[in-house]
Amino acid sequence: MYPHMFNRDIHNFFRKADVRPSNEFRATLRNRMLAEQASQPAAQRFPWLRLASASLATLAIGALAVSLVFGPQNSNAALAEAIRNTFGISEEGYHHQKMINYGNYDGHEMEETTEYWQYNGTIIMDTTVAKGDGVPFTSQYLSANDDMVCTSRLDDAPTCATPQLPFDDELVNGDTLEIIEITTQAATDTHGDMYLTWITDHQLKDSIIRISDPDGAGFIVSYWHGTYSWIDDQGRYVNRVTLRQDSMLQSAITQSSSFLVQLVEIEPTDTSTKLDSAILGESPVYRIETGDWTVVTVSDDQLDNIRETTRQRYVDNMTSVETIRRQYENSFFSVFSIQENLDHHKLVDTEQIEVNGHAVDVLTYALDSEYGFYIQTTPATEAQFAIDTETNTILWYTMKDAEDNVLQHAELLLQEERPTAPEGIFDLEAWKARVTAN
């Protein structure tokens, strides 16, 4: 048995081989303990009563602190609200945040700083990877009122595009849908995944895309019913990964220094073979042509499916602003599933500490291994959220493995809110110039 499997097995084993006190002992001791506490002088039981000379305001704060004590039954709701407060920023007013995030991603040490501005529905998000196994990397996103999305990377001028519905109801087999070109440096960063996520969220959900590097030696990804499938440049099926295993997708992307993303052309089908079968490699329907195009053959049924799911996606109003904001939140929590599946994780500890004069609740969750795994190759077993009880926002987040090693730590370094934005912050030309200068 491998060491990490052994360690996990021993841990689980101890939990399973549970030696418990009897129920009678449990109840008796509880009563004795509470009686012991009740027998203590009032000042001992309620230390705030010692503050006889304290002001009314102080007592009010004390009472508020008592009311904020978390119970296991409401901690998930409280945490969800704190996450919403931190990242689900309202459209009103000027918001400015800065966070640092470091950890070990698939064996690569990485530290990234992300700065985020928002005002009147416009978002700018700059991410800088300050440390890693590769060269420093910077990426920028700008979303101007959903009318324009720009992305950039080190040394490149921003590439801007207007999100459009990729195809309408008149789409028929043989239509060429759209070509999107995005380049990114992806040697060791995770941003390739971010770019791809943006595209799939916006325009290619349940559609088919091709990824290849500029030298033409690349690979293809199909995104279909929540499944990515890798096809190599010879058209051979490589593997199939689920949406929850994006790390594999990311790993594959990072094999290339840069890549192009294109929507494939859909041409009339001469087969009823299901695309799912093709993904499984049972009956390939992919045909690789020389040059820049990949042709994918799909059935009419599948085309209808693509059309409907894509239309629905737009009905769901997955706007660029929302998506970029979600990317920012996701940069903070690399284990997405923690937020989405709080009920699957066990709250094992709550405590209150003081940070810079603020009361901070620290919630520790033991992660269900099925849900507590996202990017890291080492399974995460514990996640800790620190919530400022005054602002009800997340201050930091830490994720650890079974041996208490920190896999990821993210902190909010700056939070600024004003009624209006400082002049020039969202000047598109200035932003482009700044990005280009970087």
Add this chain to the structure above:
Amino acid sequence: MHTLEQLYDQTLDQVFRYVFLRVRNRELAEDIVSEAYLKAAEHFNDFVPRAHASRRSWLFAIVRNCMADAFRTKGMQNVELPDDLPGMTATVIEHDVDTNIRLTEVMHTLAKLPERQREILLLRYQAELKNKEIAQLLAIDERTVSATLSKALTNLRYELRNVPAYV
């Protein structure tokens, strides 16, 4: 922040099995655990939260003191583990025979480990304390906890190398 009842509900099982596996006697374990929680009730509001100090490590410090008192007053030492582990298997989940067998094997192997390694292993996996809490409790560096734990697991794995479940 915990209330006393919350602390009790969240920690009793961990405290009990930690003490039980140290003293290997149910009655004695119950005495020590009772003593510890009564002391915790008495001094509950003396605990001053500091950054990175937890209620659990505070409680376990009381538990360890109570255990040390018991060892002193009863003149107990760390005894060899009996073959049939009386009082233990009956409390383990009844239908899981495999777990019972493995528990016996693992506990015998644990008894062979150096005291410090055994203690840290039990605090980590039985009491489910974090490395940071163990470091606070034992007044040692967190890195020492991590290194000792790693060594203990390596030793445990080596000692269990012939047990089918761990091959």
